[in-house]
Amino acid sequence: MATLAEVRRLYAQLMAAASGSTDPRLERIFELVPREAFLPAGPWHIRHNGRNVETPGADPAFLYQNTMVVLDAEKGINNGEPFLHAAWIGKAAPRAGDTVTHIGVGTGYYTAILAMLVLPKGRVHGFELEKHLAAKARLNLEPFENAGVIAADAVSRKLPRSDLIYVNAGVVAPPVQWLAALKPGGRMVFPWRPAEKIGFAVLVTNTAAGFSCEPFMPSWFIPCVGASTVGDNDRRPSPSQARRTRSIHVTAECPPDDTATAIFGDVWFSSVALPAAGR
Incomplete structure (x- = not known):
């Protein structure tokens, strides 16, 4: 039988592979941060294909696979699939010293991963709308001195100036204030x-x-x-238009033109790629 340490080591190797990243820290951090420390006591409910399956017991080894773990069944909130988050984190490439805003922290597991990746001198500002989850996240993240969580709506408030905004809730378009919070060269990953x-x-x-x-x-x-609400005058994209989208514009600064793939109030999406730096 494999030990928990061996299971976590394999999990970390798989996360590094899923990330597509060459950052050597990522594998080690996924190995070091215990997923079970950010979840309710086992046994756990694994969410798959619309069904909840209870683990046979409270052995943490059950958690080190590519599964969603239920946090709030009534509201459909889960600790998301690790392969997905590894891919996102690899794409966003958090760097030492970055300021990160994490929207939808749940109970803080991926917040902790991000907090480790921005050491030294980096910081993660977490937002969680559900107060009971925010309270658990704050407790879980106490060992991570560069991470904090507030129970607040990140849509209606001004965000900190950020090198990375990491969004874990689906939006029809990023609010203008999220775009405004990005520093030059800043990145945002979100579910569209x-x-x-x-x-x-x-x-x-x-x-x-x-x-x-x-x-x-x-x-x-x-x-x-x-x-996540579509207005009467908004224009949704087709699947092919969504895939072809290459830039986002603020309507007040640049009205939509015939390259628009989608229009949602203050923000619109375009099929035209922006010129590369130096051109």
């Missing part, structure tokens, strides 16, 4: 849900020419309260 049957993880980068946008993998999250 512009229509019921369309779901992509999107990487936004604040470049000198504007906000580039790269849909890079399928992704489905529960809706983000306050940022």
Whole structure:
């Protein structure tokens, strides 16, 4: 029988492979941060294909696989699939010293991973709308001195200036204040849900020419309260238009044109890629 240490080591190797990252810290951090410390006491309910399956017992080894673990069954909130988060983190490439804003922290597991990746001198500001989950996250993150969580709505408030905004709830479009919070060169990863049957993880980068946008993998999250409603005058994309999206614009600064793939109030999406730096 494998020991828990061996199981966690294999899990970390798989996370590094899923990330596509060459950052050697990522594998070690996934090995060091215990997933069970951020979850309720076992046995746990694993969410798969619309069903909850209870683990046979409270052995933490059950957690080191690519599974969602239920945090709040009534509201559909889970600790998400590790392979997905590893891919997102690899794409967003958190760096030492970065300021990260994590929206939808749940009970803090991926917040802790991000906090480790931005050491030394980096910091993670966490937002969790559900007060009972925010309270658990604060407790769970006490050993991580560079991470904090507040129970607040991240949609309606001004965010800290950030090198990375990591969003774990589906939005039809990122609020303007999220874009404004990105530092030059800052990145934002979010689940784009512009229509019921369309779901992509999107990487936004604040470049000198504007906000580039790269849909890079399928992704489905529960809706983000306050940022998941489509207005009467909004325009949803087709699946092919969503895949072809390459930039995001603030409507007040640049009205939509015939390159628009989707329009949602203050923000619109375009099929035109921004010019590369130096061109």
